Amino acid sequence: MTVIIEKDWREKELSLKEVIKKYPEVSPFVIIKTDVQRRGVKYTQKSIDKVNPEIHQVEYRGFSIEKQDSSPMSLILRDGTSILTGEMKSKRDPYIVDVVDGKTVLVDNGEVIEEVDYWEKPDYYDKVTSSGKPMWQIAPSRPQRIDINPNQYCHFWDKPGDGCKYCAIAATYSNNKDEKPKILDVKDIAETVTQALKQPGRYESIFLTGGSILSGKEVLDDEVDLYIEVLQEIGKNFKTKRFPSQLIGTAYNKSQLKRLYENTGLTTYTADIEVLDEEKFNWICPGKARVVGYKEWKQRLYDAVEIFGRGNVNTGIVAGVELATPYGFKSEDEALKAVLKEAEDLAKNGVSAVACVWGVAPGTIFYNQKNPSLEYYIRLSIGLDNLRRKYGLNIDMDNYRRCGNHPDTDLSRI
């Protein structure tokens, strides 16, 4: 899958510096993060030589990322902003991570942009479970969050044409299936989390997500059951019933949501609608459209607010896919207007929309597409942040130190 960098891409859109100048009210760190996530990075040998495998995190096994090379897992900026990025196939030049005057820096077009640090490795990473599994394969880590993907596969991919078109979960699983179980062992998860919690100050949140499981007495019942089992095991570590935690699951019906809330210590719930427009959703996420449907997905989010409480429910969007060709919006203005209108509808009902920058990934149906301009992402971040302020929606559940993948929620720091 060769993706060719467009030679004249810089001439077609505002540069990083121009966007920073045009939006002086937006943190330059957040703008840099957004652009790095949009374009990816390339590590120089000098920057890789600065990785200390005793200190820095290099390995990661998630449902859509499998990484065992010697490059750093990802980056953190001076203000504590996480950047979730890596080497990717982009139609734009990536940022270069290099070492200049002894400091690790981001470089673009030959100019040093900003200093970066590498994510540090948690203490449990090199330990093994009693069944002999390396703990990093059970729970990958972000700077302040333990990540667990109990189901490493998504059953929307079982039916041809149903998988989400930007999603790499099926390709990631398929490329690693000889060593990667579809479902993690709950005992392995419990042991890993118990070990991770022995590191004071490392974690603020436990995060669960994975591919959809459509089976069960009712559709998605088996997925809910799996999460309940895992959360109950994790909950045994805590002296309080509820503990800071987030689950990104499929959109569950009311009885499933109640079951999840009442039987576990889960505090916050997310069901990613991915695309904030019904027509584009139906095209890009056909499985979700077929099994749940756009309007019903929104309704289930509102139902979740009744159960988990305002400020404890959100939905993620893969920002930019709404402009994919050939059936996406034709202009960024049109897309922004439609997306923010839908986000406002959600906010009115107590649901935050949070955006991830669409990193065009190999192995996805959209692998040869191009994500939107930096300015589009910044306008979207401003719009989503403004909606939360307008409707008084707290976003602690998905703030800069938990997920770290949402430029719009980084803006809530001030």
Add this chain to the structure above:
Amino acid sequence: MAIKLSKEIKELFEDKDTLKVLATTDKNGTPHVVFKNSFHINEEGQLVYLEIIETSETNRNLVSSIWFNRKVAVNVFRNDKKSYQIKGKPIKALISGRIFEKYYKEVRSKFEDLDLSTVWIIEPEEVKEETFNIRIEKEAKEHPLLIHLDRLVKS
């Protein structure tokens, strides 16, 4: 431009009887002043401030300062009236990693009920002695005309 702090200032920071005050501003320039006794100077000569409360006005203002390149001011004052003001810029917000965890453990060992949000690293750029007697002497020497006449009248 970063400056080096004198040994005297470092000692002042280390003295448990020294009051340490941090002044920050929000995005509109509104000032906010608080006593922060966790301030100290690290091996690199930078000021280190431990923020306990994530959503405090001080923390928000420090985020705003690092984002938009604004200065903050710190004043230290000891009971012998020795005082210095240091202006500088927050250059790093540590929210994870080994250094953060070292301070986290320190905070938790002293205050069982407290958490730690951020370890702020502030690089000093200006320093000025604010000890009252020193300031008075300097003012008289540099601005001899600035005095009320009745103070000069023969008694």
